[in-house]
Amino acid sequence: IPLLAGLLRSLPHAERRRLARVLAAAFALRLLLSILFDTIPSTRIFHEDTYTYENTGRLIAASWAHEAPPVNLGNTDPNSPYPGFLMFCASLFYVFGRFRLVITAFTSLAGTVTVFMVYRLTSRMFHSIVAYRAALLAAFFPSMALWSAMALKDPIMIMLITIALDSLIALRR
Numbered sequence: 001i002p003l004l005a006g007l008l009r010s011l012p013h014a015e016r017r018r019l020a021r022v023l024a025a026a027f028a029l030r031l032l033l034s035i036l037f038d039t040i041p042s043t044r045i046f047h048e049d050t051y052t053y054e055n056t057g058r059l060i061a062a063s064w065a066h067e068a069p070p071v072n073l074g075n076t077d078p079n080s081p082y083p084g085f086l087m088f089c090a091s092l093f094y095v096f097g098r099f100r101l102v103i104t105a106f107t108s109l110a111g112t113v114t115v116f117m118v119y120r121l122t123s124r125m126f127h128s129i130v131a132y133r134a135a136l137l138a139a140f141f142p143s144m145a146l147w148s149a150m151a152l153k154d155p156i157m158i159m160l161i162t163i164a165l166d167s168l169i170a171l172r173r
Contacts, residue, residue, distance in 0.1 A: 003109070007116050015128055019119055019135060026115050026139035030108035033149035038100050050103075050151040057089030058098045065094065085153040103151035110159040111148025115139045117162035124169055 004023050008016050037044050044050065062068035073083045089103050096102045118138040123131035138144055148155040 004112065004116070007113070011120075011123075015123075015132075018132065019116070022132075022135055022139050023112055023115060026145070027108060027112040029140070029145055030111050030149045031105065033145060034101055034104035034108055037104070037149060053086060053089045053151050053153075054100055054103065056086050057093050057103070060086065060090035061093035061098055064090065085156075088156075089151070100151070104149060107151060107155040108148055110155040111144065112139075114144075114148075114155065114159045114162050117159065117166055121162060121166050121169065124166075124173075 004020075004027070008020055008023070011019065056071065056073075059068060060071045063070045073086065092102050092106055093099075115135050115138045119131045119135035121131075122134040
C-alpha cells in the first residue's frame with residue numbers, strides 16, 4: 001500500500017483519487033483470487049507451474065535457513081528452465097515465511113503496479129480519459145486479473161516491460 005500511495009503521488013491531484021479507487025479494487029480482486037486459489041486447490045487448473053515454483057522455492061528457502069540440505073537447481077524439474085524465478089520465490093519465502101500466499105501477494109502487487117504503469121504510459125501518450133479506460137482494462141480484464149493472482153513469473157515480466165516502456169518514453173522526451 002505504501003508503494004501504491006507513492007506511485008499515486010507522481011500524478012496530478014485531480015487524477016489521484018479516481019485512479020486510487022481503481023488500484024485498490026484491482027489489488028483487492030487479485031488478492032481475493034489468490035486466496036480462492038489457495039483455499040480451494042481444485043481451482044488451480046490453469047497454472048501447474050505454480051507447484052514447481054512454490055515447492056522448489058520452499059526447499060531452497062529451507063536450505064538457506066539450514067533446515068534442509070542444499071538444493072541443486074540442475075536436479076529440479078527439467079521442464080522449469082527459470083532458475084531466476086525459483087530463486088526469487090525462495091527469497092520471498094525466506095524473508096516473509098513459507099506460505100503459499102507470499103508469492104501470489106507479490107504477483108498481485110506486480111499486477112496492480114502494471115495497472116498504474118499502463119495509466120501513466122497512456123496518459124503521457126494520449127489523454128487522461130484514454131489512460132483511465134486503459135487502466136480499467138488492465139485492472140479488470142479477466143486474463144490480467146487471473147494471471148496476476150497466480151504464482152507465475154508473467155505478472156512480474158509484464159510489470160518490468162511496462163516500466164521499461166515508460167522509462168523509454170521519458171528518456172525520449
